[in-house]
Amino acid sequence: MNTHKTRSPHFVIAMLCALPMVVGADEIGDVNVDWLGGDIKIEAVEDPKVQGVTCHISYFDRGLIDRVRNGEIFSDPSNSSIACRQTGPIVIGDIELDDGGENVFSKRTSLIWKSLQVTRIYDEEHETLVYLSHASQVKDGSAKMAISTIPLFGQDVTWAE
Numbered sequence: 001m002n003t004h005k006t007r008s009p010h011f012v013i014a015m016l017c018a019l020p021m022v023v024g025a026d027e028i029g030d031v032n033v034d035w036l037g038g039d040i041k042i043e044a045v046e047d048p049k050v051q052g053v054t055c056h057i058s059y060f061d062r063g064l065i066d067r068v069r070n071g072e073i074f075s076d077p078s079n080s081s082i083a084c085r086q087t088g089p090i091v092i093g094d095i096e097l098d099d100g101g102e103n104v105f106s107k108r109t110s111l112i113w114k115s116l117q118v119t120r121i122y123d124e125e126h127e128t129l130v131y132l133s134h135a136s137q138v139k140d141g142s143a144k145m146a147i148s149t150i151p152l153f154g155q156d157v158t159w160a161e
Contacts, residue, residue, distance in 0.1 A: 025043040025044065025045045025057075025105065025107065026043060026044045026045075027041060027042070027043050028042050028043065028044050028056070029041065029042030029058075030042075033060075037062075038060060038061065038062055039060075039061045040058055040059070040060055040061070041058065041059055041060075041061050042056060042057070042058045043056070043057050043058075043107075044056055045057060045104070045105045045118065046087075047084075047104050047120060047131075048104065049092070049093040049094065049095050049102070049104075049120075050090065050091070050092050050093065050095065050120070050129065051088065051089070051090065051091040051092075051093075052086055052087060052088035052089050052090040052091060053084060053085070053086060053087065053090065053129065053150055054084065054085060054087040055082055055083070055084040055104070055105070055118060055131055055148065056082070056083050056084075056085075057080060057081070057082050057105070057116070057118065057133060058080065058081045058082075059079065059080040059081075059107075059116055060079055079144055080116050080133045080134075080135070080144070080145075080146060081133065081146045082118065082131055082132075082133035082146045082147070082148045083148050084129075084131045084148040084149070084150055085150070086150055086155070089156070089158070090150075090152065090155060090156075090157045090158070091157075091158045091160055092157060092158070092159050092160065093160050094160070095120065095122060096120075096122075097122050097124065099121065100121075101119045101120050101121035101122070101130075101132070102119065102120050102121075103117060103118070103119055104118045104119065104120045104131070105117070105118035106118075106136075115135070115136050116133070116134075116135060116136075117133070117134055117135070117136045118131055118132065118133050119131070119132045119134070120132075123149075126151075126153075127151065127152040127153040128149050128150065128151050128152060128153075129149065129150040129152065130147060130148075130149050131147065131148045131149070131150070132145060132146075132147050133145060133146045133147070133148075134146075
């Protein structure tokens with residue numbers, strides 16, 4: 001007798017969507033905003049190449065009822081907010097210095113096509129670290145973004161080689 005039950009593809013996909021997709025982010029807040037299961041998640045992310053900097057990112061996590069109602073079962077909105085602050089002595093490692101910056105953090109906001117990104121750009125002229133929170137999509141890119149800055153002027157900053 002075969003007692004193995006085959007899971008439906010919908011169940012498997014729902015379970016994959018529920019898995020955490022980020023290493024290095026700590027969820028510090030989960031605010032329920034509606035009866036459809038929508039939440040605002042808040043995560044703390046430490047910059048892996050800049051010690052002493054922590055970014056707090058907030059984003060909307062759509063509930064299952066809202067996903068079905070809007071026909072976007074596998075995707076969350078592209079909206080996000082970011083605030084970065086000095087949380088200790090700043091030690092800057094081997095960071096990208098070009099104007100395209102460097103990806104610091106990424107989290108899937110859809111099954112395949114979309115993710116929330118945090119990019120760090122160093123503004124050498126103004127001695128400032130700029131953190132840009134934005135959506136990255138395969139098609140139909142989003143103009144929804146937020147920035148936060150860490151001024152280095154007058155700070156005791158160590159540049160590690």
